[in-house]
Amino acid sequence: xxxxxxxxxxxxxxxxxxxxxxxxxxxxxxxxxxxxxxxxxxxxxxxxxxxxxxxxxxxxxxxxxxxxxxxxxxxxxxxxxxxxxxxxxxxxxxxxxxxxxxxxxxxxxxxxxxxxxxxxxxxxxxxxxxxxxxxxxxxxxxxxxxxxxxxxxxxxxxxxxxxxxxxxxxxxxxxxxxxxxxxxxxxxxxxxxxxxxxxxxxxxxxxxxxxxxxxxxxxxxxxxxxxxxxxxxxxxxxxxxxxxxxxxxxxxxxxxxxxxxxxxxxxxxxxxxxxxxxxxxxxxxxxxxxxxxxxxxxxxxxxxxxxxxxxxxxxxxxxxxxxxxxxxxxxxxxxxxxxxxxxxxxxxxxxxxxxxxxxxxxxxxxxxxxxxxxxxxxxxxxxxxxxxxxxxxxxxxxxxxxxxxxxxxxxxxxxxxxxxxxx
Numbered sequence: 385x386x387x388x389x390x391x392x393x394x395x396x397x398x399x400x401x402x403x404x405x406x407x408x409x410x411x412x413x414x415x416x417x418x419x420x421x422x423x424x425x426x427x428x429x430x431x432x433x434x435x436x437x438x439x440x441x442x443x444x445x446x447x448x449x450x451x452x453x454x455x456x457x458x459x460x461x462x463x464x465x466x467x468x469x470x471x472x473x474x475x476x477x478x479x480x481x482x483x484x485x486x487x488x489x490x491x492x493x494x495x496x497x498x499x500x501x502x503x504x505x506x507x508x509x510x511x512x513x514x515x516x517x518x519x520x521x522x523x524x525x526x527x528x529x530x531x532x533x534x535x536x537x538x539x540x541x542x543x544x545x546x547x548x549x550x551x552x553x554x555x556x557x558x559x560x561x562x563x564x565x566x567x568x569x570x571x572x573x574x575x576x577x578x579x580x581x582x583x584x585x586x587x588x589x590x591x592x593x594x595x596x597x598x599x600x601x602x603x604x605x606x607x608x609x610x611x612x613x614x615x616x617x618x619x620x621x622x623x624x625x626x627x628x629x630x631x632x633x634x635x636x637x638x639x640x641x642x643x644x645x646x647x648x649x650x651x652x653x654x655x656x657x658x659x660x661x662x663x664x665x666x667x668x669x670x671x672x673x674x675x676x677x678x679x680x681x682x683x684x685x686x687x688x689x690x691x692x693x694x695x696x697x698x699x700x701x702x703x704x705x706x707x708x709x710x711x712x713x714x715x716x717x718x719x720x721x722x723x724x725x726x727x728x729x730x731x732x733x734x735x736x737x738x739x740x741x742x743x744x745x746x747x748x749x750x751x752x753x754x755x756x757x758x759x760x761x762x763x764x765x766x767x768x769x770x771x772x773x774x775x776x777x778x779x780x781x782x783x784x785x786x787x788x789x790x791x792x793x794x795x796x797x798x799x800x801x802x803x804x805x806x807x
Contacts, residue, residue, distance in 0.1 A: 410675055411452040412539040412571040414584045414622045415531035417524035419464065420444045420603065421499055421517050428466055428500035429598030431693070431782065434512060437497075438601045441649045442609030444498055446525045447624040449571075449584050450483070450532040451722065453678035457483050458720060459529045460586070460754075461490040462624050463521070464605040465498040467760025470715060471703040472501065472522055479526035482533050486682040489718050489729060490525065491757030494627050496594040497604040502760070505700035515702060539571040539583055541673045543725045545750050546666035550658050553591040555736065556633040557775050562736050563590050563629065563743075566659070567752040568667040569722065570619070582621035587611065587663045588752045590628030590739065592635040595652045604649070607636060610656030619664055627755040629730060629739025631763045632779050676723025677807050685731070685795050686714045687761065690785030694762060713784065715759040717792075719799045721806040725750035728796050731759035735779070738764060738789050745797050747805045764789045 420443045426434030444464035451458045459480070468490055477485040492501075501521075503513035548566040555562040567588035573581050593606035605612075608625045615623035636655050638645040689695050689711055698708040707714045720727040726748040730739075734755060743751040763779040766789040771780045 408454045409538050410541070410678065411536040412583050413450045413532040413535035413537065414448060415528040415535065416445050416447045416622060417528045418443050419446050419521045419524055421514070424603050425499040425514050425517060426512070427497045427598040427603055428502070428504070429496035429594065430466070431504055431697070433506065434500045435598045436601060437603045441596070441602050441604040441652070444603065444605055446521065446528050447622065448528040448532045449586060449624055450529065450536060451678055452536055456678045456680060457487060458678065458680045459483050459488045459532070460624070460626070461488065461525060461529065462626055463490065463492045463525065464495050464608060465492045465501045466494055466496060467502055467756055468492040469502065469703065469705065470707060470759045471705055472518060473758065475522040476525040476529070479523065480529045483529065486716065487680050488529065489754065489757055491626055491729070491754050492760065493593055493605065493608045493625050494630070494756055495604065495606040495608060496592070496598050497596045497602055497606055502697070503701045503703045504697060509700040511702050513702070537576065537583070538574045540574055541676050541723055542570040542572070542667050542670040543673065543723055543750055544568050544667045544670035548589065548659060548662035548666070550662065551637040552655055552659050552662070553634055554637045554639070556635050562634045563739055566663055566666055567750065568663050569725065570667050572672070582619050584622045584624060585615050585619055585663065585667070586624045586626060587615070587659065588626045588628055588754065589659060590630035590634050590736070590755065592630055592633060595636045595638055595647055595655065596649065597647065600647070604652070607652045607656035607659070610653040611660045614657045614660035615664065618660070626757070628753045629734040629736055629755055631733035632735040632765070632776070634736060673723045677721060679721035679804060680718065681799065681803055682716050682718045683795065683799060684714055685717050685791065686712055687784050687788050687791055688712050691781065691783060693781060694784055713761065715761065717795060717799060718758065719803050721804065724748060724806050725752060726800070726806045727752040727754060729757040730755045730764070730792065732756065732761040732764045732788070734764040734789065734792065735769065737769070738766060738793060742793060742796055746800055764792055766790060
């Protein structure tokens with residue numbers, strides 16, 4: 385009897401070990417939803433009245449990557465839009481099952497050829513945004529996340545950061561002052577019929593997708609559409625784009641001779657495919673990570689609102705920002721460790737110097753910044769840049785205020801110090 389009980393104990397322990405090992409395996413799932421409005425809606429490229437559209441070039445998407453290891457589950461969502469506030473994001477989070485709301489990161493590609501998701505009020509306080517369309521997007525984002533959860537499967541990762549070469553981006557204010565580094569996270573299936581095939585390729589790069597812009601009567605994901613298509617055709621799986629610290633003004637390099645620009649769909653294809661090819665080149669030689677660690681944390685940030693324009697928008701938008709007070713606004717900051725990589729979110733358009741400084745002080749050689757994620761509160765400048773140059777008049781006016789960048793840097797790096805080092 386004792387031998388029998390000992391035998392059962394050994395079997396139980398072996399099963400427990402096997403179960404624990406299985407539950408600690410990294411898993412990845414993806415899904416997407418088309419969010420192209422039908423019929424088409426006016427396109428918004430920023431503050432002001434959206435412009436009428438009559439055609440589309442490519443579909444708009446909500447694209448989702450879910451990662452799971454043990455009890456930790458994270459969703460990374462990319463929306464083809466100019467910006468996506470926490471007002472809308474929190475409505476989706478409430479419909480998502482199986483992931484803590486604070487672990488759902490919702491960012492935007494920042495295309496300037498999508499419908500108005502800010503619900504910008506005009507001078508009379510009225511907005512022309514289509515709230516029914518936005519409600520539909522909210523549901524589709526949640527549906528995509530819930531679907532990705534059902535598709536979770538064991539995976540390995542390849543992660544790399546390197547310089548993307550060629551005419552992709554430049555700084556309109558000071559051409560060489562931008563970050564040419566491109567971060568890539570690629571997941572490969574390890575079991576089933578898809579074993580050895582790519583599940584997803586995430587590209588993180590700082591750029592304004594505004595080749596077409598809002599004034600040409602076109603709804604489009606801009607250069608992100610051809611990037612998706614190129615990666616999916618060459619590498620398989622799903623592609624997802626997360627923007628970076630692209631403020632002031634890191635834009636698509638459409639420059640031509642004689643001070644002309646090529647603002648066409650063909651130029652979207654050129655830049656999108658070039659960025660896709662560079663991303664695949666950079667990640668190609670990266671080592672395979674068999675079972676990387678996964679970590680996620682978050683904290684609330686509060687920014688003072690000094691800009692009268694931003695106060696007016698927050699007060700009069702029909703979205704009714706619940707995080708906005710008379711003179712301040714709050715938002716969420718996330719830090720992720722995925723294997724040796726570290727990711728910080730930015731709730732707006734941080735200028736490149738902020739991006740460089742934060743990356744330099746992160747606990748990794750593989751730093752990622754997800755710009756315009758969890759919120760989209762305008763430009764983020766350091767206090768020494770704020771209203772310091774005539775060139776910065778617009779970005780200063782459309783920022784929350786002088787201290788936004790300072791507060792972000794302090795709190796982001798504090799979170800880095802308090803979090804475990806990526807491994």
